[in-house]
Amino acid sequence: MVIDRTKPEAILGLTLRQASDAIAARALSPVELVDAYLDRIETVDGRLRSYITVLADEARAAASQAEAEIAAGEYRGPLHGLPYAVKDNYFTKGVRTTANSRLRLDAVPDFDATAIVRLREAGAILLGKLNTWEYGTGMGPFYDDLPFPYARNPWNLDRYTGGSSTGAGASVAGRTALFALGSDTGGSVRLPAAACGLQGLKSTTGRISRHGIFPNCWAFDVAGPLCWNVEDCAIVAEALSGFDPSDPISVDKPADFRSDLNKGVAGLRIGVIRDMDCGGVHPDPDVLANLAEAARVLQAAGAILVETELPAPVLRYRSAASIINWAESYSIHEADFQSGWHLMGQALRDKMTAGLQISAVDYLAALRERRTLAEMTDALLSGFDALLLPSAFHVAPAFTDAAGLGAFIGDTAATPFSMSGHPALSICTGFDSEGLPTSAQIVGRWFDEAMVLRVGHAYETATPWRSHFPTF
Amino acid sequence: MSDDNFADVRLPADFTPEALARMREIAKIVRSNVANTKRTLDEFAEPAPVLDLHLRRR
Numbered sequence: 001m002v003i004d005r006t007k008p009e010a011i012l013g014l015t016l017r018q019a020s021d022a023i024a025a026r027a028l029s030p031v032e033l034v035d036a037y038l039d040r041i042e043t044v045d046g047r048l049r050s051y052i053t054v055l056a057d058e059a060r061a062a063a064s065q066a067e068a069e070i071a072a073g074e075y076r077g078p079l080h081g082l083p084y085a086v087k088d089n090y091f092t093k094g095v096r097t098t099a100n101s102r103l104r105l106d107a108v109p110d111f112d113a114t115a116i117v118r119l120r121e122a123g124a125i126l127l128g129k130l131n132t133w134e135y136g137t138g139m140g141p142f143y144d145d146l147p148f149p150y151a152r153n154p155w156n157l158d159r160y161t162g163g164s165s166t167g168a169g170a171s172v173a174g175r176t177a178l179f180a181l182g183s184d185t186g187g188s189v190r191l192p193a194a195a196c197g198l199q200g201l202k203s204t205t206g207r208i209s210r211h212g213i214f215p216n217c218w219a220f221d222v223a224g225p226l227c228w229n230v231e232d233c234a235i236v237a238e239a240l241s242g243f244d245p246s247d248p249i250s251v252d253k254p255a256d257f258r259s260d261l262n263k264g265v266a267g268l269r270i271g272v273i274r275d276m277d278c279g280g281v282h283p284d285p286d287v288l289a290n291l292a293e294a295a296r297v298l299q300a301a302g303a304i305l306v307e308t309e310l311p312a313p314v315l316r317y318r319s320a321a322s323i324i325n326w327a328e329s330y331s332i333h334e335a336d337f338q339s340g341w342h343l344m345g346q347a348l349r350d351k352m353t354a355g356l357q358i359s360a361v362d363y364l365a366a367l368r369e370r371r372t373l374a375e376m377t378d379a380l381l382s383g384f385d386a387l388l389l390p391s392a393f394h395v396a397p398a399f400t401d402a403a404g405l406g407a408f409i410g411d412t413a414a415t416p417f418s419m420s421g422h423p424a425l426s427i428c429t430g431f432d433s434e435g436l437p438t439s440a441q442i443v444g445r446w447f448d449e450a451m452v453l454r455v456g457h458a459y460e461t462a463t464p465w466r467s468h469f470p471t472f
Numbered sequence: 473m474s475d476d477n478f479a480d481v482r483l484p485a486d487f488t489p490e491a492l493a494r495m496r497e498i499a500k501i502v503r504s505n506v507a508n509t510k511r512t513l514d515e516f517a518e519p520a521p522v523l524d525l526h527l528r529r530r
Binding site for chain 1: 491
C-alpha cells in the first residue's frame with residue numbers, strides 16, 4: 001500500500017481499516033498517524049470543540065511504543081497503533097474524567113474502564129477525552145450551560161452534533177479521531193452518528209462491558225463505537241466484546257463480526273418500517289426519501305423486503321423508558337443533587353427533578369411494560385434477518401433552533417431498541433438538500449451484531465456516501 | 473407520583489422557589505409518561521431483565 005503524502009487528506013482520509021493495513025504493511029508509522037491527528041486537533045478543535053482533554057504527550061509515547069513493537073514483529077492486530085478517543089464518562093486511570101460536570105472537574109479515577117483496557121491491549125492509542133452532555137444525560141432540550149461548551153457539527157459548525165456523545169460524533173466526522181467510543185442509553189451513540197454522517201453501533205445489552213463508564217441508567221446503558229464506516233465499527237466492536245466479571249450484565253458470547261461481513265444480502269429477509277408516528281411527528285421528507293432509496297439498494301442487492309411496522313407506537317416505548325431512565329438516573333445522582341443541585345446544568349437538574357418524583361410503583365410499572373415491549377419487539381424480529389427503519393427523524397438542527405434541538409433528540413426510533421436490548425446500527429443514508437447527513441437504523445436479533453453489520457456493509461459499499469467528507 | 477407540593481419527596485434544603493416552579497413543569501411530563509405506561513400495562517406482566525428473556529430461549 002502506497003500513501004500519497006502530497007495530498008493533505010492522505011493520512012487523515014484513511015479509514016480505520018486502511019490505516020490498519022498501512023501500519024501492518026509498514027507503509028505508515030503509528031507516530032506519523034498520531035502526529036497527523038494531534039496536528040489536526042490543534043488546528044481545528046478550537047472551532048470544533050470535540051475534546052475536553054487532549055493527551056498529546058501520552059499519545060506520542062504510546063505511538064513510539066507501538067512503532068517499536070511492530071518493528072520488532074510484535075504486531076497485536078488490526079487496532080495496533082491506531083488513535084482513538086472516548087467520551088469523557090469513561091474512567092481513565094490518572095486522567096481527569098469530568099463527564100462535563102462541575103461536580104467532577106477535578107475527578108481523577110484510579111482505574112481504567114474495561115473498554116479502555118481492551119483497546120490498550122489491542123494496541124490502540126488514546127488521544128483524549130471527548131465532549132458530552134453532562135454525565136451523558138438529559139431530557140432532550142439543549143442548554144449551553146456546561147463547563148465545556150458544546151461540540152459543533154463538522155458538516156456545518158452552526159449545527160448540533162446530536163447527543164449525548166457529542167464529541168464522539170464531532171471528532172470522527174471532523175477527523176480529530178480515527179474512531180471514538182460513546183455510550184448509548186436511549187440513542188446517545190446512534191443520534192450523534194446520525195447527525196454527523198457516521199455509522200454508530202449500539203450492541204446487544206450485555207455484549208460490551210460497561211464497567212468503568214459512569215452510569216446513566218443501568219437498564220439501558222450500552223457502550224459502542226462511532227466510526228466512518230461499518231467495517232471499522234465491526235473491528236472496534238469485536239475488540240470491545242467479551243465477558244467481563246466486573247459488569248453484572250456482561251454475557252460470555254463469541255464475537256465474530258467480520259467473517260460474514262462481505263456475504264451480501266441476497267436472500268436475506270429484511271423488514272422495512274418506512275414511516276412511523278411519534279406523537280404526531282413523522283420523519284422529514286428527505287429522511288424518508290433516502291430511507292426508501294436505501295431499501296431499494298438492498299432489494300437490488302438481492303434482499304427480500306417485507307413492509308412491516310413496530311409492534312407498538314414509539315411513544316409507548318418512550319413513556320416507559322423515560323420513567324426507568326429518570327428514576328435510575330436519580331438513584332445514581334441523588335447525593336450530588338441533594339448537596340450540589342445548583343452546580344448541575346439545567347438538563348441534568350430537570351432529569352433529577354423528574355426522577356425524584358417517580359414512586360416505586362411507577363418504576364415497577366415501567367419495568368413490567370418494558371418486558372412486554374421487549375417480547376413484542378423480539379417477536380417481530382423473529383420473522384426477519386434484520387429491520388430497516390428511521391434513526392433520527394430530522395437532520396441536525398441549528399443551535400439557534402430551540403424547538404429543533406429538542407425535536408432532534410425526541411423524534412427518533414432509537415428508544416424501542418434501548419428498551420428491547422436488540423443491536424442497532426445507525427447508518428448514513430445520504431444528505432438532504434442543504435448537504436446535511438440523513439440516517440437510518442438497521443436492527444437485528446439479540447446478539448446478532450454480525451447480521452446488522454453485514455447488512456450495513458452491503459448498503460454502504462453499494463452507495464457513494466463514504467467518499468463525501470465534511471469541510472469546515 | 474407526587475402532588476404539586478411534593479410533600480412526599482425529599483428536596484434539597486436550599487431548593488429555591490424558582491427551582492420548585494420548574495419542577496412543577498417537569499411534573500406534568502412525568503405524570504403524562506406514568507399515565508401512558510399504566511394505560512397499556514399487561515396485568516400479568518412481571519419485570520424481567522431483557523437478557524433473561526434472551527437466555528431463557530436458548
